[in-house]
Amino acid sequence: MTETTGRASTLRVSRVVEETADARSLVFDVPDAERERFRYRPGQFLTLRIPSERTGSVARCYSLASSPDQDEQLAVTVKRTADGYGSNWLCENAVPGMEITVLPPGGVFTPKDLGADLLLFAGGSGITPIISIVKSALARGSGKIVLIYANRDESSVIFAGELAALAAKHPRRLTVIHWLESVQGLPARGHLQALATPYTGYDAFICGPGPFMAAVTDALSTAGMPKSRVHVEVFTSLSGDPFAEPVPTPEDTEAAGGDTVPVEVEVNGETHTLDWPATVPLVDFLLSKGIDAPYSCRDGECGSCQATLLKGRVTMLHNEVLGEDEIAEGYFLGCQAVPEPGTDPLKIEF
Incomplete structure (x- = not known):
């Protein structure tokens, strides 16, 4: 069941999936009547309204990990962060049957051409929009896909089993390179440049913590990749209330x-x-x-x-x-x- 008020809809959580010890995926049911409203492109996000004792509610954006080309339901993946009120609340409180107010998909972190060769960088929970792009590109495109995925340690790798299964199913198209800080240390610019240099003709998409994205962007520039091919996902804390309906007359x-x-x-x-x-x-x-x-x-x-x-x-x-x-x-x-x-x-x- 959904209730639609203005641009917002109230969606029911059908499943909560424990991806790692500190990451959860929330899977939403979207009734047929709302399908067009929640049509999305790989790499986009949903904005969720989360209860707050101090302000009544806060708005937070979470990338869609589902693919519009492979998944029937919508899913966002949320990872706990030290000072992340929204992510911590959802990880502690979200359960099947819960209803959450949601805005339609938004965002511009999405390939113009899913058939292009793609070089994808993800750090930690930055894998969320990236795996959506991977699944859609495999379903609709024919290009090569290289994913470089950095994490603290093996237990922190979100979607480890799904990525392994996709790579096994598409061995000629998808290459997944894991970088574990516990084994290899932090990925410095030189490491990232060496990994990226063979693929400077690809289109690059980067999502993860700020220092990681800065290091990757610097490495790609040094490797000679044109800026026009580099796309970075940047989330900021929304300063206003996107759920309000202040429509000018x-x-x-x-x-x-x-x-x-x-x-x-x-x-x-x-x-x-x-x-x-x-x-x-x-x-x-x-x-x-x-x-x-x-x-x-x-x-x-x-x-x-x-x-x-x-x-x-x-x-x-x-x-x-x-x-x-x-x-x-x-x-x-x-x-x-x-x-x-x-x-x-x-x-x-x-």
């Missing part, structure tokens, strides 16, 4: 006054031609017109509202998601974008 946007810019926006396959107020963020403006633009945090922190600029220029007020190369390719965050002064008429696609 037409009066709000009209009251902003000032100049407008003609814009043609494609959302969910439908094209809308509008006059966009120059001081109003795009997502706010579209919502005020009754257009169901995608968004989650509305603070420039999650990437759910990523859009493509086909014509014209925009300015982002805040951005913690997109890199310089992605911006150069025309991507921007709709919740933070306003028209740039003097721009030509805009053409945008969500």
